[in-house]
Amino acid sequence: MIPVGTREFPEEQERAYRKARRLEWITVAYIASAAVFLYLVKGSSQAMRTSWLEDMVSLVPPIAFLVCSRLAVRAPSDKYPYGTHAAVSIGYLTSSLALLVMGLFLLTEASIKLYMAERTTIGGFTLFGETIWAGWPMLVALAYTGIPSFFLGRMKLKLAPVFHDKILYADAEMNRADWMAESAAAIGVIGTGFGLWWMDAVAAGLVSLDIIRDGWRNVSAAVTDLVDETPKKTVDRSELEPLPGELARHLERTLDWVERAEVRMREEGHVFFGEVFIVPRSPASLSGEELVKSISEVRKSAKEFNWRIHDLTIMPVERDVLDQPPSL
Amino acid sequence: MTGARLAAVLLSLWLGSCDFPRDADGTLDRIQSERVLRVGISERPPWVLMRNGAPAGIEPRLVRAFADSLNARIAWTRGAEGSLIAALRERALDLVIGGFDASSHWASDVAATQPYVETSVILAAPEGRSAERDGAAIQYPSQRIAFAALIAQNDQRPEPVARPGAATAAIYDFEAEPFDLVPTGTDLTRERLVMFVAPGESRFLFALDRFLASRTRAEILRAEGTP
Numbered sequence: 222m223i224p225v226g227t228r229e230f231p232e233e234q235e236r237a238y239r240k241a242r243r244l245e246w247i248t249v250a251y252i253a254s255a256a257v258f259l260y261l262v263k264g265s266s267q268a269m270r271t272s273w274l275e276d277m278v279s280l281v282p283p284i285a286f287l288v289c290s291r292l293a294v295r296a297p298s299d300k301y302p303y304g305t306h307a308a309v310s311i312g313y314l315t316s317s318l319a320l321l322v323m324g325l326f327l328l329t330e331a332s333i334k335l336y337m338a339e340r341t342t343i344g345g346f347t348l349f350g351e352t353i354w355a356g357w358p359m360l361v362a363l364a365y366t367g368i369p370s371f372f373l374g375r376m377k378l379k380l381a382p383v384f385h386d387k388i389l390y391a392d393a394e395m396n397r398a399d400w401m402a403e404s405a406a407a408i409g410v411i412g413t414g415f416g417l418w419w420m421d422a423v424a425a426g427l428v429s430l431d432i433i434r435d436g437w438r439n440v441s442a443a444v445t446d447l448v449d450e451t452p453k454k455t456v457d458r459s460e461l462e463p464l465p466g467e468l469a470r471h472l473e474r475t476l477d478w479v480e481r482a483e484v485r486m487r488e489e490g491h492v493f494f495g496e497v498f499i500v501p502r503s504p505a506s507l508s509g510e511e512l513v514k515s516i517s518e519v520r521k522s523a524k525e526f527n528w529r530i531h532d533l534t535i536m537p538v539e540r541d542v543l544d545q546p547p548s549l
Numbered sequence: 550m551t552g553a554r555l556a557a558v559l560l561s562l563w564l565g566s567c568d569f570p571r572d573a574d575g576t577l578d579r580i581q582s583e584r585v586l587r588v589g590i591s592e593r594p595p596w597v598l599m600r601n602g603a604p605a606g607i608e609p610r611l612v613r614a615f616a617d618s619l620n621a622r623i624a625w626t627r628g629a630e631g632s633l634i635a636a637l638r639e640r641a642l643d644l645v646i647g648g649f650d651a652s653s654h655w656a657s658d659v660a661a662t663q664p665y666v667e668t669s670v671i672l673a674a675p676e677g678r679s680a681e682r683d684g685a686a687i688q689y690p691s692q693r694i695a696f697a698a699l700i701a702q703n704d705q706r707p708e709p710v711a712r713p714g715a716a717t718a719a720i721y722d723f724e725a726e727p728f729d730l731v732p733t734g735t736d737l738t739r740e741r742l743v744m745f746v747a748p749g750e751s752r753f754l755f756a757l758d759r760f761l762a763s764r765t766r767a768e769i770l771r772a773e774g775t776p
Binding site for chain 2: 344413
């Protein structure tokens, strides 16, 4: 049993991964503190109760990242000769589901409130002997929870493609859902102040549609991921990952003895596993020893091409075989 | 940062001057223009009770002062809690009182004030008397049936009386002096009292919250002298 590959990340990616871990710990601490703050201010306002539950759901992706991405980077062993890279896919599915659930929950709450014509009321809040309108501390609490979410999300969105972590990407989407939902709640509070009791539910309902669309998109991506669909780019999942094709062309260009190359890859968490099919230019002239050396050359060239190419199986094949990929 | 603070101050001043927050149904404006405050009452002594055919107790006294501040007279409606809450939701009433606790399930159907007072139900004994003997009955004012349950939960035997004072009794902490009893140190439960207004009426609720917060605890709980 030869375990596949060694380290998960080269230096740059390792740095990004460490930075991401720090960000996620900060996220967990921050959401927990925001949840406590909101609980204290919540009063009987529906908007605030909803925000508090949202915070709980928002904790799922950071925890998924901290647990799953840590598992994913473990070196392969006899027990797990392929390593445990797919832990990232599990974390991604979990986080995407959390995002979808958040959107559905918001939509349900908003719909019920509008259907039952439940009116939001915001009265007084006494602090240090002064009674002020309770909407003001609510807005402060929402700003405290919403504004950092915005910036944390953006930082994560920039980091995710660096080491190709989909859980981090899903968490960035969750942060976005968070600050949008909190903005909707803030609009609801102000609307209530102007006597528009329904503003709460309408704003939350509209935002929830966007979140549901986001969540659904990510759940589909996570599911197709798990059934080894052709890899797509991290952030813009509408485009195919160009790496397989690029590698094939690179090999054809740089290695003399390669007449034609085709590459088939599947994503395992951060990295790619795959097969390279090589048609040698003049197979008859290659001795067994030369063939083995040439194949090692291909392997080295491929792995240096991109850090994400974690392990490849190189197969020399006959010319006509590449028109119809072999099934093993 | 000073730019933002200045903007916040100006915003509050502007909003404060243009009736912020507002009522969804214009309750406060209507009360001030029609000079009538429609109040629903459900009895729960000492918070709300009837005396000589008129509402009396801690909350009616507060509500009368509130109505005075609005230059309005009061139209009282007696009823069961459920009916009053239903009427409040339909905005047939402006305010409902009944010694409601903040944890009351009615709070999810209507809008509640902040708790305007916090109090404990305690066990108190006549001066000089030692702690209650095992198995001895604990007295409670006969109209406060809920106290009987509290006493029973404390593994003691409840005994209704017209007026406590003769033996160890379950009373509110602020009633110890009027009834000439000394707290024994046992708390049966804590209560946080609220009043209810119609959902959506934020301006009216805010005015009521401000009024209630402006009263001290002593003013609110001035002895009524009745069970």
